Amino acid sequence: MKAVELEKAYNPKDFEQRIYCKWKEAGEFRPRKSEKEHFSIVMPPPNVTGILHMGHALNNVLQDIIVRYQRMLGKPVLWVPGTDHAGIATQNVVERQLQKEGLRRQDLGREKFLERTWAVKEKHHDIIKSQLEKMGCSCDWDHERFTMDEGLSRAVREAFVTLYERGLIYKGKYLVNYCPKCGTALADDEVEYENVPGKLYDVRYPYADGSGYITVATTRPETMFGDTAVAVNPDDERYTDVVGKMLLLPLTDRQIPIITDRFVDKEFGTGMVKITPAHDPNDFECGKRHNLEQINLLNPDGTLNENVPEKYRGMKAEEARKLVVDDLEKGGYLVKITDHAHDVGHCYRCHTTVEPYLSEQWFVSMKSLADKALKAWKDGDIVFYPRRWENTYTHWMENIKDWCISRQLWWGHRIPVWYCQDCGKMIVSRTDVDECPDCHSHNLVQDSDVLDTWFSSWLWPFSTLGWPDKTPDFGQFFPTNTLVSAYDIIFFWISRMIMASEEFIGKAPFRDIVITGLVRDIQGRKMSKSLGNGIDPIEVIDKYGADAMKFTLCYLAAQGQDVMIDMDSFRLGSRFANKIWNATRYLLLNLEGRELVGIDRSKLSIMDRWIYSRLNAASASIRSAMENYRFNEAAQTIYSFFWNDYCDWYIEASKPRMLNGTDDEKNLAVSVLMDILEKSMRLMHPFLSFVTEEIYQKLPNHKGDVISASYPEYNAENDDAEADRLVGMMQEASRAIRAARANLQIAPEKKLKVVIRLAEGKEADFLSEEKNLLKAFLSASDVIIDTASSEDVQGAFPVTSVGFEAFLFVRDAIDIEAETKRLSAEIEKNEALLAASEKKLSNENFISHAKPEAVEKERAKKAEFEEKISKAKEHIALLRSF
């Protein structure tokens, strides 16, 4: 057989792109035909507002690992990719573009505006897709979806109309969160609260009869024009005799009453609250209880409207506030101003301060949906990894509020409701309507609002598979198995998907919910554009390769903990990929002149049996890690198996045989090396997809592509405790002797005679068998395995260890003092351990309560400490005799 030459340096750019194309063209990402149970995942659809950041990379890398692993288990695997139209966010992007051109969306008109938005969508979609491809995501592009696809739009209408028919969607005039900049209503959870310094203004409201005044505290004096009452707590004895009196609202000629309401906190401020039903959620509720008038003061753009005195009209709230405060002061109404930090809601997309705004909106009644979703959790139909997120989920579900789903935007799914301009009928329909069913008029207009983006996203696990139609995809792949998502969208998305799926289909949309951490910078800050601390996944791939990025993220992704990284972090994965590359490179060069032979277990050496045992253990450990979504554990297992066990010990151990063995021995050695290498590529493929495929293709013993190969299975037969024990001892001996050499500062090239003295038995047989190996590992001129204690070790340097003694025949000057010091320290350490051990063993309670294995283990440890101490003492004596 000829040697195969790999490029000297690992350079992922040489093959990553090429391999991805090859996989894609070969249809490897499509579900294969198989009798096995399906495995499916829907990708959380990235927004088409921008490009993918490190958080997306983490999320998709983990999905890819799961998907490749499941695929190698032989299942028909479907990973559905797609993108989200992201209503407000995308519309904002386009509006910002227009702004630069000095235009507003109204200047373009709805149709032209949407054309431009589609173009933005296309552009970002293409970038996102190419990013996912560069990362190596093995999603099925034939199944790619977009939330505004025709099919998905149909699903949205189906969902809306069904809910309407079930009485779960209603329209009404309510106080909603409103972003004046975006010009639309927001859902409660789209508001981000931020603590900002502000002022608390104490203002006098005089009694209408001129008999004095009361004082109220407010942070927003400009809303006073919407006041329709002042409230006190009914139990507040200070005010019992003023309840019912009328007040004159300053700066106006309106009169408002003093009322009582339980929500008022007696302790806060003066215990008197101005009630502004149209501009505060609490006041809104209070106003409803008391049938107060709701006076809306705002125009849709956030400026004050005709319900305020003329001089303030058209002003933004903040401008008006200053003026109102001035005027109050001039009128003698202002008592004092104090600093008062409070939480102010901001739009989660543009960060403008949101206003409570009274307007006509559509809502989903959530209570019954939440009950079903809670039941799904209680029944164990969904499981969170890690479980602690279940608290977050249930807490939200149990305190759910109705969901405002209408948005005053253009980009999104139009609400499927039409109004007859002639008879006023409202028509809710799955299909477009052009005739009024009552009066047959064609003078119909569709509701101008669009739906909240999440109203399409919450259908994603089934709308992407064809729902509401009963398609083959839906039949085969729904429900999906696993959802991988970050914790910041549990409310927005995960919870709602479960609600929708339970409501429309009666099943949970997935069983396992894997919650990842967020990616942060090395200082622990969230990566964000404004901080400029983001790391572009593509830059990482350009510098280190997709495998390095994937493996590093996987290695660091521990059980939903946040991942802190900088550019240098990825050296971890890069070094590992490089190691794999170079180990392979070495092995392939050694194929020259060799033949691969069948591997007969009975002919295997202990070392061979050991590496098979290690591989087996790694495979079992990875399997269990993957079943529990413990990605970092899987990555660590792979790392230590391949680097420490295979490269550092097994390949090194094979070298003497490859140099000095017979042809048969060499052929067997190469065959086992290749067998382990081939299996390692399969083992590692989900985690380092490109480099394993590139290598796999060069292996003389490969069949097909690694992406579609089978995953190495755990096989109890290959567990080999004896080989583990023997090789463990050999490693221990090597380490001890190498350490002694290093301490004695013996040059590496200096070959010493070594005598290893131990009792007859398997260990001795093994060491005798592997004498050549020991010579190489110990840099020894000769190794004598001395079971009869017949060798003369007079004057040889003794090495402390357990189960055997070793002697180095070194004639050079030894720093006896330093070595004695080291041994003394060792004695001291072991004496402390021995004391602890003896104390334990003399404790009756320990002997009677502890597990017998634990007691046994403790006894063994005690013996070990004793042996170490006595040997070290012996060795000190020996050194003194030098």
Added chain:
RNA sequence: GGAGGAUUAGCUCAGCGGGAGAGCGCUUGCCUUACAAGCAAGAUGUCACAAGUUCAAUCCUUGUAUCCUCCACCA
């Protein structure tokens, strides 16, 4: 106010009811015909603090401190 997380080596973080781990960094020696992105040998820890449970606690319980996140409220 409620919930959750973090606190382990200089840094970033795993781990776990029975003698403290990894990677990076650091020290020393090696370009050993795969890899200097490497090999070998090292040093470094009151596992935040306090009490409790236990034969045994870094791990379980409770409390304390510091930091972080989410939810709710805030006139």
